[in-house]
Amino acid sequence: MKPSCPCARGARFAALVAVLAACGALAACSHRADNTWQGYVEGEFVYLGSSQSGKLTQLDVARGQEIAASAPVFALESVDETAALQQAQQQLAAARAQLADIQTGKRPPEVDVTKAQLAQAVANARKAALQLTRDEAQYRVGGIPKGQLDDTRAAADAADAQVRELTHEVAVARLPGRSQQLLAQAAQVEAAQAAVAQAQWKLDQKRVSAPAKGRVYDTLYRVGEWVQAGNPVVQMLPPQNVKVRFFVPETVVGSLAPGRALTIHCDGCASDVKAKITYVSSAAEYTPPVIYSNESRAKLVFMVEAHPSVDDAPRLHPGQPVSVTLQ
Template identity: 75%
Template sequence: MSRIYCVPLSLVFAAVVLSACSHHESNAYQGYVEGEFVYLGSTQSGKLTQLSVTRGETVQAGTPLFTLESTDEAAALQQAQQQLAAARAQLADIQTGKRAPEVNINRAQLAEAIANARKASLQLTRDEAQFRAGGIARAQLDDSRANADATAAQVRELTSQVDVARLPGRSQQITAQTAQVAAAQATVAQAQWKLDQKRVNAPAEGLVYDTLYRLGEWVQAGSPVVQMLPPQNVKVRFFVPEAMVGQLATGRTLTVHCDGCAADIPAKVTFISNQAEYTPPVIYSNERRAKLVFLVEAHPSVADATKLHPGQPVTVSLQ
């Protein structure tokens, strides 16, 4: 035998009101803030000698972050610069020929040879006249001619030496030394790059989210020392049901509401997943969600990004 229970009207009304309050806006979805962190390290190993920033500090682009010990790199750069200077000096020496004092010596030797040649020529003229008069033997005349020819040949030789002394080195020598200068320049550039890697600056404006080493610790090459969060890397992730994803497109405007925020924050959809997935395990709502959902990401403006924090739960309202 069935029984009929009467429910007071006031209780029914209360249930309706509670049901209405628990029903959320159809275009509102739960999500969370995520940050794409930038881990800054050096390509070189070394002891951490200076940490110029602290966790939670906002820095501008180009701000020094940290410095590693660079004694060896500085010495290598100085050595490379000295080698470059030596290579350039040698190239200049080859291109300019002999030094002026060396050329002057050749010229003095040439002047002496010219004087000897004139003397030998005059002696030859006198001996020829004496030979025609029968005053000297042919042997003496032949000696005079040989001496005149020898002094004239010496003049030609020294003249050529003076001309060569004023010439630069051979083209092959200049080409080889030019290559040596280029190689020395590359060595300097490499040494300078290694030295610069010991000092790391902020690549962009952002928040110093964390520092991962202390002063005096050894930092391996590639190990991050500072963890940064640029404002443009702050995004909101939320999930929409399958029936809603077709209505979304990149560039669509939405608003983000977070607890404690003075006002809602505008953002734009920047990514819509092409693959469906089940409701994620982390959801900031006690209400039941559709089992099949699509991931959507949105980015606020750079000015508004600092109002959001990674891991913060938010409510996203589509417009």
């Protein structure tokens, strides 16, 4: 075989050096910094539903939409609940009217009638008293028998008794109802108020609003479908429920604590996102099925959670891989 040319051997050596240099550069690029860890974005979704069943009549949001706090989300059919509320309100009005009637006693016209009867009784009593005086004078001179005098005296006594009776009736007419009767009617008013509150609550449950601002991730029913009580209709994610999870070895977990700052890097993000650690797991996520040793301890990792600010959270998406750099 013909020996290789020295220039060819030099060229192959130069190429090998270039490959080794490239491999070294690639290894250097793939080396992870000691304070940087891989993680992912996770969202704690809020599932909006109603405690009442009904047909979905209104869906005010769409998937992917950003909504404000207290914004209307959906509504269920509420004909029965509206009628129940109106009935409860009318029953409350009737109970309050009855209580007011008991508290005020008789009406003024009724009291006036009793007063007129009392005035008539007073006039009759005065007339009977005058007649009694005349008959007593006649009896003393022998002008009338004793029986007639007794009849006159009885008529005068009856007239006085009627005056006392009507006087008491006027006083009673001005009095409110008895205390026990008032307490019973007041309890009826409170029961009616509770029925109104219950009917109002059931009606309010047919309209659901957003508990906080956030993004609608999915709608689970269409208008016209029947929704069972408790079933979620809309799935949303408030920004404060966005968090990042990453895992660190047991050699690092001891130096981490809630409140420590970090930065989150994601592909496609214009800039890094600042966040703070909110939770450090106290238990290893992966434990080798062998007794601990210096080799197996290196395989232990601990979960750490961090929350970005509410303003930066919409830049992150659940399931998105990220890199976390501790500060």
